[in-house]
Amino acid sequence: GQNIDQPTEMTATEGAIVQINCTYQTSGFNGLFWYQQHAGEAPTFLSYNVLDGLEEKGRFSSFLSRSKGYSYLLLKELQMKDSASYLCAVMLPNRLAFGKGNQVVVIP
């Protein structure tokens, strides 16, 4: 089976930095995706890592360590609109396996 773990919820202050962790144990690995999902909306693509290291895209960065089965999403300069659920998903052969998501609440 596939096991993808994320903390369920965290609260952070506007302007701060927050790190969202994801650990995985899966049969197969072709890369790791991060998606953002606002309440009542569809998941939207944020980032994709296939090699170890840090990928930076504006205020968002994603890190991957394949040997440790670990990834994190770093959100900098938090804005109120960043309040959402953040889902990590492991690319298996031909399909994605999602974690349950980490709900981030941004407070003023």
Next chain:
Amino acid sequence: DAGVIQSPRHEVTEMGQEVTLRCKPISGHNSLFWYRQTMMRGLELLIYFNNNVPIDDSGMPEDRFSAKMPNASFSTLKIQPSEPRDSAVYFCASSAGGDTQYFGPGTRLTVL
């Protein structure tokens, strides 16, 4: 560019009724995925198609669920008969060659 289109956006039905959810993938995408999302279980893959052919339906919960993709621009997910535990948000997603998946807005299904 139109994204993935799903209909209806909301569906309320009574237990035992047939429910049909519809999806139009992004033009040119050759993979289509049906997901179900609940608070308890998160986002679960039900079935996916590659070039209109079902590849993996191991996530389909039981025989009451069926999915078809008669052509590259249309897919349906049918539940017959529906039960209250089927209440969830059903997402359709598409991708080009197994790359990044793009999700439709979802159908919120409530079975009374």
